[in-house]
Amino acid sequence: AQSVAQPEDQVNVAEGNPLTVKCTYSVSGNPYLFWYVQYPNRGLQFLLKYITGDNLVKGSYGFEAEFNKSQTSFHLKKPSALVSDSALYFCAVRDILTGGGNKLTFGTGTQLKVEL
């Protein structure tokens, strides 16, 4: 079974500093990996994905993620954090369903808190 792990429940960072939210994965075959962000009382917003190609993936709101096959990691990064980045972040891996559609398996989530 495919899975992702987010080892940190919470990450605190000062505004203007770089941030990293960690994710490791366990898959059979090639991984399809995603990052989503959730603000309070809102749905999940798609940030970025890794399918194939460059190991550095750029996404929305200045976020990027680095795919590392040897370390089975897909860490989310941003060079300069903003207070408005404070939210709950989920890493996910995709399974294709034989009956159609696809299944996202989410990590447990990491609460990012950016302070002034």
Next chain:
Amino acid sequence: DTEVTQTPKHLVMGMTNKKSLKCEQHMGHRAMYWYKQKAKKPPELMFVYSYEKLSINESVPSRFSPECPNSSLLNLHLHALQPEDSALYLCASSQDKGATGGSYEQYFGPGTRLTVT
């Protein structure tokens, strides 16, 4: 446009009521999903529809009944719910098999906050 809309935003219902949640997307996606999410937890997949047919039912109790009347709409009918069913219910959609150049990321609606009393 990557918008998925859900109505209502909030719903309070008693354990004997019947209500429905609605979801709509106009991105031409042929896969649609219902998730249940408890506070600070990841979403849990409930149902998957592919080309208007039920693809996956993740062992959801029969008091939840999904319906996909056409390729843009997804409903979730609720009956005789329990207080533990109180949660945020999220709808999502994605491209499906047969889509050219698709990477199949899912786009989520804002959710319906359900409280069962």
